[in-house]
Amino acid sequence: MFVEQNVPLQAHNSFGIVAKARALVRVGGEEDILQLLEDPELRDAPKFILGGGSNIVITGDVKPLVLKVEVMGRRIVDDGPRATIVEAGAGENWHDFVTYTLDEGLAGMENLAMIPGTVGGAPVQNIGAYGIELQDRFESLDAIDLVTGQTFTLDAAQCAFGYRDSVFKHTAAKEGDFGLAGRALILRVRFRLPKPWKPVLGYLDLQRKVNESGVTQPTARQVYEWVCAVRTGKLPDPRVVGNAGSFFKNPTVTPEQCQDIIAREPNIVHYPMPDGTVKLAAGWLIDACGWKGKSVGNAGVYEKQALVLVNRGGATGGEVVTLARAIQTSVYERFGIRLEPEPVVV
Structure with a gap:
């Protein structure tokens, strides 16, 4: 086990935010954690677990001991x-x-x-x-x-x-x-x-692929290629444009709440759920509030998908958080719905 000091984290968070870990340990297996726990100082230190960094917003240098998970196989x-x-x-x-x-x-x-x-x-x-x-x-x-x-x-x-x-x-x-x-x-x-395997094609985007291709019984590889094509068309590559994927959870409401919103917004995208609730498309709510393509500083809302917040170049974690909060306020004021972020703010 080796403790690295002042490790740049820009390459280890998909938003590409510039920050450092004051101390970082790479975890390749159980033995690394056991060695860490043998050190009284490290054992008692606050810790932050870091995987691919695709679900975090870093707002400054990370003070807890970063455990970079690198267990392979x-x-x-x-x-x-x-x-x-x-x-x-x-x-x-x-x-x-x-x-x-x-x-x-x-x-x-x-x-x-x-x-x-x-x-x-x-x-x-x-x-x-x-x-x-x-x-x-x-x-x-x-x-x-x-x-x-x-x-x-x-x-x-x-x-x-x-x-x-x-x-x-x-x-x-x-x-x-x-x-x-x-x-x-x-x-x-x-x-x-x-086994046996059956394709899951209920989502509208995949149904469109079925209709376009005329293939009603696709293979798993075909479904994989369709999903890759849909995601590539809608979502930015984090290696090119910093982002954390879908930034907000799709909220769920009661059928009565949904009907109330439909009365005011007939085109709202919604999906009935097995438990009787209704899931609303958070991206649609954000787009309806006029946020698609807008920015706060160097943080912005992706032009092709309002559910995705992006780093337009040099964005800070603070700018991302400020943008997210402004979006939450807009959606709540218009629809009475509180959007919940998916990423963890560090």
Whole structure:
């Protein structure tokens, strides 16, 4: 284990914000955490877990000890008649892992292609796209306790997945509560890819691809290529334009609230949910408030998708946060809905 000092983080956050980690440790496995816990000073220091940096807004130099997760490796754990179990290290690039599963002839992850970040960050956020959430393909994960150094395994129920939510985003309020934010570092994640496979094509963008191509029974590879094409057309590449993907969660409302909004805004994009609530398209709400293409300083709203905030060059974390708050205020004043950001402000 080696502690690096004053490490530039611009390349380690997808917004491309200039900042430094005062101290950083690269975690390649359990042994690095165990060594860290043997050092009294490091053991007791506040810690910040950093994966791909695709879901954070850095507002200044990071004072806590940064644990840069670089646990690598991909393998097929089991290939049974009902499902294939595949595992990846938490430091693996998410999109590269999805591509790996297809290259191995495994279907089921294709709708989640091109989501930025790492495998370890995926269950924290319970990432999702085009009709699939991570919890739909999740089997289990291994993590390590940053206080005791003990390694443990969690199944889906223990991860308490919700919409862009999990146990890893909550802090235990009292002894006995099961909140793991800042307490556990994910090491490896396993996924269950079901057999037989059926394409998930319910989203409008994928239905358009079906209609355009005339292919009503696409292969997993075809769905993957469609998802990549749709995302490329709508979302900026973080390597070219700094961004954190979708910045706000799509809010949910009661059917009565939705009808009230429809009475005033007949064109609002909305989706009925299985639990009886209605999901509203946050991007539509932001666009309706006139924010698409607008900027605050060097932070702006992407011209092709109002749900994405971008770094137009040299943006600070403060500018991103100021822009986000202005958008929240506009949407609340017009629709009475409070938008919740997805990224963590550091």
